[in-house]
Amino acid sequence: MENLTFQMPRIGDAAPEFKAVTTQGEINFPSDYKGKWKILFSHPADFTPVCTSEFMTFATMQKDFEALNCQLVGLSIDGLFSHIAWLRSIKDKIEYKGMKNVEVTFPLVEDISMNVAKLYGMLQPNESTTKAVRAVFFIDPKNMIRAMIYYPLSLGRNFDEIKRVLIGLQTADNFEIALPADWRPGDDVIVPPAGSCGVAQSRMDGEDGITCHDWYFCTKKLSKEDVESRLGK
Numbered sequence: 571m572e573n574l575t576f577q578m579p580r581i582g583d584a585a586p587e588f589k590a591v592t593t594q595g596e597i598n599f600p601s602d603y604k605g606k607w608k609i610l611f612s613h614p615a616d617f618t619p620v621c622t623s624e625f626m627t628f629a630t631m632q633k634d635f636e637a638l639n640c641q642l643v644g645l646s647i648d649g650l651f652s653h654i655a656w657l658r659s660i661k662d663k664i665e666y667k668g669m670k671n672v673e674v675t676f677p678l679v680e681d682i683s684m685n686v687a688k689l690y691g692m693l694q695p696n697e698s699t700t701k702a703v704r705a706v707f708f709i710d711p712k713n714m715i716r717a718m719i720y721y722p723l724s725l726g727r728n729f730d731e732i733k734r735v736l737i738g739l740q741t742a743d744n745f746e747i748a749l750p751a752d753w754r755p756g757d758d759v760i761v762p763p764a765g766s767c768g769v770a771q772s773r774m775d776g777e778d779g780i781t782c783h784d785w786y787f788c789t790k791k792l793s794k795e796d797v798e799s800r801l802g803k
């Protein structure tokens with residue numbers, strides 16, 4: 571089999587650059603969106619049911635992502651005219667779970683050459699040699715890859731989780747804390763580890779505002795309002 575696994579970007583890497591034709595005109599990624607968060611995501615193919623449900627969900631949530639200073643960019647290994655016809659079909663014909671007349675206004679990249687899919691490790695040949703898997707890249711305002719999620723062809727993504735990851739990344743950056751399992755805004759957050767035996771002891775002695783489960787696992791309150799006031803930055 572031809573080697574189709576060209577590279578897998580990693581967390582902390584600069585987002586690979588590409589120029590592409592999209593349903594919103596030509597783009598230079600990620601430089602056109604410097605200063606914004608970006609979610610670059612791939613889907614296997616146009617005119618397929620799981621992808622259609624995903625696009626309707628993402629487009630319906632687009633305002634939430636814009637409020638978080640985040641630009642959505644989609645991609646599949648299809649041509650521009652296929653993309654245009656599919657997005658028109660979604661808007662004109664598809665009614666699903668209360669969503670209808672859904673207009674997809676974020677760019678959808680044509681990648682018939684597979685160049686971008688290969689650049690981002692979206693083509694995973696043991697899953698498919700012709701269709702991108704369902705990849706999601708979270709890219710920060712400095713154009714660094716901060717998180718990635720990959721799903722197989724058969725499973726639609728959880729868009730609440732995609733939004734939670736974006737909010738979590740922004741919150742961890744803004745408040746210099748870490749976030750525990752299943753964290754949501756309003757839940758307690760994890761303070762940086764004690765850097766000395768003295769700090770470890772004072773935390774265990776009951777440092778103000780900090781709750782320790784043991785010296786290495788300490789949390790503090792962070793209100794939903796405080797989180798929301800800093801999101802999108």
Ligand code: BEZ
Nearest residue numbers: 614618619620621723724
């Ligand atoms: C879908 O989006 O429905 C789909 C695409 C490729 C393979 C299987 C399902």
